[in-house]
Amino acid sequence: MKKAFYYIAIIGTLFVSCDPLEDINDDLDAQQIASKDFIVGVETYTLTDEDYELYAAELDSVEYFASQDLANLVIPSFLADTYPIWGEGSLVEVTYNLEATTVLESISTTEVLTGINDIDSYLATNYETASNGTFVELTYNVEDIDNQYVLTFDDYQSIATALSGAYPEATASMADFGNFERRSDNDAYWSDEMVIEAMNVILPMGSEGDIYVPTFDIYDGGFNYTETIVVEYIGGSYVSSSSEPNVVLVETTAIVVKNNGDWENPYVFSDEDYEVLEQGYGNFDSGSIYKLDIFLESLYPFAQAGDVAPVQYEFYNGSTSTKYGVSIFDGDKWELTPDVIETSFQYGFSNGEWEPDNTIAYSLLSADYATLGADASLAELFPSAAANLNSFGNFNRQGGSTTWTDEALLAAFNILLDNIDSSAAEGQKYLLSIDVYNGSSAIETFTVIKTDGVWVYVE
Numbered sequence: 001m002k003k004a005f006y007y008i009a010i011i012g013t014l015f016v017s018c019d020p021l022e023d024i025n026d027d028l029d030a031q032q033i034a035s036k037d038f039i040v041g042v043e044t045y046t047l048t049d050e051d052y053e054l055y056a057a058e059l060d061s062v063e064y065f066a067s068q069d070l071a072n073l074v075i076p077s078f079l080a081d082t083y084p085i086w087g088e089g090s091l092v093e094v095t096y097n098l099e100a101t102t103v104l105e106s107i108s109t110t111e112v113l114t115g116i117n118d119i120d121s122y123l124a125t126n127y128e129t130a131s132n133g134t135f136v137e138l139t140y141n142v143e144d145i146d147n148q149y150v151l152t153f154d155d156y157q158s159i160a161t162a163l164s165g166a167y168p169e170a171t172a173s174m175a176d177f178g179n180f181e182r183r184s185d186n187d188a189y190w191s192d193e194m195v196i197e198a199m200n201v202i203l204p205m206g207s208e209g210d211i212y213v214p215t216f217d218i219y220d221g222g223f224n225y226t227e228t229i230v231v232e233y234i235g236g237s238y239v240s241s242s243s244e245p246n247v248v249l250v251e252t253t254a255i256v257v258k259n260n261g262d263w264e265n266p267y268v269f270s271d272e273d274y275e276v277l278e279q280g281y282g283n284f285d286s287g288s289i290y291k292l293d294i295f296l297e298s299l300y301p302f303a304q305a306g307d308v309a310p311v312q313y314e315f316y317n318g319s320t321s322t323k324y325g326v327s328i329f330d331g332d333k334w335e336l337t338p339d340v341i342e343t344s345f346q347y348g349f350s351n352g353e354w355e356p357d358n359t360i361a362y363s364l365l366s367a368d369y370a371t372l373g374a375d376a377s378l379a380e381l382f383p384s385a386a387a388n389l390n391s392f393g394n395f396n397r398q399g400g401s402t403t404w405t406d407e408a409l410l411a412a413f414n415i416l417l418d419n420i421d422s423s424a425a426e427g428q429k430y431l432l433s434i435d436v437y438n439g440s441s442a443i444e445t446f447t448v449i450k451t452d453g454v455w456v457y458v459e
Contacts, residue, residue, distance in 0.1 A: 005175060019275045022218045022417045023455045027365065030095075031440060033112050036409065038207075039087060039090070040086070040087065040089045040090050040431075040445050041086045041088050041091075041092075042090070042091045042092075042361045042385055042431070043082060043083075043091070043092045043093075044094075044095070045082070045092055045093070045094050045095070046090070046092045046094075046095040046096070047062060047078075047094065047095065047096045047097070049390055050192075050382065051078065052064075052097075054078070055074050055077075055078070055227060056455075057291075058070070058073075058074050059074070059271060063097055064096075064097035064099055064340045065083070065097065065098050065099065066099050066340045067095060067098075067099065068098065068114050069192045071096060071098060072344065072355075073376065075094055075096070075345075075347060075354070076347060076353060076354035076355060077237060077354075079092055079094070079347055079349075079354040080353070080354055083349075086349055087349055088349055088350065088351075088447075089348070089349065089350075089431055089445055089447050090349040090430060091315070091346060091347070091348050091349075091357065091359055091361055092114075092346070092347050092348075092354075093344055093345070093347075094344065094345060094346075094347060094348045094360060095341055095342060095343070095344045095453060096342070096343065096344075096345075097340050097341070097343075097376075098341055098342075098343045099339060099340055100338075100340065100341045100343075101136075101277045101323065101339050102135055102323070102324045103131070104135050104136070104137050104324060105135065105136050106136070106137050106139070107123075107126075107136050107137070107138050107397065108138075108139040109122065109126070109138070109139070109141075110141055110142075110304065111140055111141065111144065112140070112141045112143055112249065113141070113142065113292045114143075115158050116256070116263070116264060116431055117267060118131070119256055119263055120262055120263040120264070122138075122140070123136065123138070123258075123263045124213060124262075124263070124317065124348060130258050131258065131260050131276060131324050131376045132259060132260065132261070132308070133257070133258065133259070133267070133308075133310075133337075134257065134258045135256070135310070135324045136253065136255070136256050136257070136258075136263075137253055137254075137255055138215075138253065138254050138255075139251060139252070139253045139374070140251070140253075140254075141250065141251055141252070142249070142252050142254065143244065143247050143248075143249060144244065144247070144249070144250040145245045145247055145248075145250060145258065146213075146246040146247075147211055147212045147213060147216075147245075148204065148212075148213045148215065148245075149203060149213065149214045150215045150216075151202065151214060151215070151216040151217070152384050155202045156174050156175070156178045156179070156217075157175065157328065158201060158202055158203065159171070159174060159201050159202060160172070160174045160175040162201045163197065163198065164385070166197075167391055168191050169187045169188045170188045170189065172188070173188035174188075174190075175223050177219065179216070179217035179218055179219050180195060180198075180216055180217070180218045180227070181218075181219055181348065182218045182219065182220040182227070183219070183220055183221050194340070195216075195229070196229075196231065196238065196239065196240055199212075199229075199231055199238050200237050200238050203231070203238055206238070207233065208233060208234065209232065209233065209234070209237075210232065210233040211230065211231070211233075211241065211243055211245060211246070212230075212231050212232075212233075212238065213229070213230055213231075213234050213245045214229060214231065215227070215228040216228075219281075221330065230244075235246070243388040244323070244352065252265065253326075255268075257310040257324070257326075259308055259310055259326070260308065263285055264310070266324065267309060267311050267312070268311075268312045268313075269292075269295075269311065269312065269314070270373075272429055272442070273295065274314075276295075277291045277295060279296075281316065281320075282314060282362055283313070283314035283315055283316045283320050284314065284315050284316070285315065285316045285317065285434070286317065289315070292311065292313060292327065292336055293333065293334035293335060293336055294334075294335040295326055296309050296311075296327055297333070297334060300329070300334075303329040303334075304331075305329060305330060305331030306329065306431070307328070307329040308326050308327070308328050308329075309326065309327045309328075309329070310324070310325075310326050311313055311324070311325055311326070311327060311336070312324050313325075313452040319366030321341075322445070325337050325339075333334035334373065346358065346359065346409055348429075348431075350458070354453060357434070358427070358428060358429055359429040359430065359431050360421075360428070360429070360430050360431070360433070361430075361431045361433070362420075362430055362432055362433070363432075363433040363434075364416070364432065364433065364435065366393065368416055368420075369389060369393045369435070370388075370390075370393070371416075371419070372389060372412050372415060372416060373386060373387075373390030373391075373393070374388040375412075375415055377411075377415070378408075378411065378412060378415065381408070381409045382404070382411075383403075383450070384401040384402045385402050385403060385404050385408055385427075387402070388402035389404070392437065393435070394434075394435040394436055394437050394441070395409065395434055395435065395436045395437070395444075396436070396437050396438045397437065397444070398437065398438055398439060404436075405458070408455060408457070409434075409446065410448070410456070411453055413430075413432060413446065413448055414454060414455045416432075417450075418431060418450070418453050418455075423456070424450050425450070426451070426453075427450060427451075428449070429447060429448065429450075429458060430447070430448050431445055431447050432445065432446045432447075432448065433445045434446070448454060
C-alpha cells in the first residue's frame with residue numbers, strides 16, 4: 001500500500017558487507033531487507049542494441065519483439081536484473097521496438113452488397129469504431145444469375161468474322177471498337193434481331209428450354225455502356241425470351257481498407273507490376289521493398305502532401321505471405337509505414353514481480369494540498385487533520401488528533417483523483433507521492449486502484 005524511500009541505508013550496506021552482492025540477493029530472495037522497505041523508483045528506459053543481444057534466443061536474434069505478449073514475457077525479466085533492489089510500487093516506462101504488421105480483420109454478413117459503395121455504407125454502420133488504416137476481409141453475399149454470360153474481346157471478333165457477309169458495316173464497327181453500335185440512325189446499327197443472331201454465334205449449344213443471360217458492351221451515344229438480355233434455346237437456336245432469369249446468392253469476399261473516413265479497395269500489386277519493378281519472383285523482400293514507394297510515384301503523379309495510398313503486396317521473408325499497409329506522401333516522396341515501430345509501455349513491480357502496469361505516477365502539487373485542506377467534506381470528517389493540512393500544506397503522520405490515518409488519506413485521495421481524472425476507467429491505478437511530516441519532512445507513496453467506481457488501496 002505505501003512505501004518510503006530509503007537510499008542511504010541500502011547504499012551503506014553495499015560497502016560494509018563482506019560479500020555485499022550475495023547479501024543483497026539473499027535479502028531480495030526473502031523479499032525483505034532487514035527492517036527496511038525496498039526502494040520505490042520511477043524511471044524511463046530505452047532498450048539498447050546490447051539489451052536485445054541479451055535475449056537473442058528469445059527474439060530469434062532480431063532487435064524487436066514479434067508481439068506485445070513476447071515483450072511482456074521478456075521485459076519483466078530484464079527489469080528484475082536491471083533494478084534488483086526496486087520494490088513494490090516501482091514503475092518503469094520502457095521504450096522498445098515492436099513488430100507492427102498490419103492485421104487483416106475478418107467480418108462476415110449475410111447481407112447482399114453490390115460494389116464498393118454498398119460495402120462502404122455497411123461498414124460505416126457496422127464498424128464505426130474502425131480507425132483509418134484498418135484492413136478488413138469482408139465476406140458478404142452477391143446476387144448471381146444462372147448461366148450469365150459476359151462477352152469477351154474474342155467473342156466480338158468471332159461475331160464480326162461470322163456475320164461480316166450479312167452485316168458488313170456493323171461487323172466492321174464491332175471489329176474496330178469491340179461493342180454493339182446501338183444508335184438506330186447509324187449505318188453500323190445492330191438491331192435486336194441482329195443481336196440475337198450474334199448470340200447464336202458465341203453461346204454454347206443448349207438443350208431445349210435452356211436460359212442464358214448474356215451481357216455485352218454497347219455504344220448508344222449516351223452513358224449506357226452495357227446491355228443485358230435473356231435468351232432461351234428453342235428449336236435448335238436461341239431466341240429472345242421474357243422468362244425471368246434464376247437469381248441465386250453467392251458468398252464472396254473483398255479486401256477493403258478505411259482511408260480518410262471512407263472504405264475503399266487497396267491497390268493490389270499485380271504480376272505485371274512486379275515485372276516492371278524487376279521482381280522476378282512476384283514479391284518484395286527486405287532489400288527491394290523500397291521499390292514499392294517508387295512505383296507509387298508513377299501511379300499517383302499528382303499526389304498532395306498527406307495523401308495516403310493503401311496497398312496489398314506479396315513479401316518474402318523465408319516464405320511468401322500477403323501483407324497490407326499504407327504509404328504516406330510527404331510532399332516529396334511516398335513512405336510505407338514500417339513493420340517495426342518504436343513504442344513505449346509501462347511496467348510495475350507488484351506482489352514481488354514486474355508486470356505490465358497502467359499505473360500513473362502523480363506527485364501532489366501545492367494546489368492539491370490547498371484544495372484538500374479547504375474541502376468541506378474532509379473538514380467535516382477529519383476536522384483537526386484538515387485544519388492542520390490547511391495550515392502546513394502537508395499531511396501530519398505523527399499521531400494524535402491532527403494525524404492523517406490511512407483511512408483519512410484514502411478519503412482525500414478519492415476527492416483528489418475524482419477531481420483530476422474524473423473519467424478514469426475501472427482498473428486504473430495511481431502511484432501517489434505525498435509530502436508528510438512524521439517528526440521531519442518526508443515523502444510517502446501509496447498505490448490506489450479504481451474499483452466499482454471508487455478508489456481503494458492496492459494491497
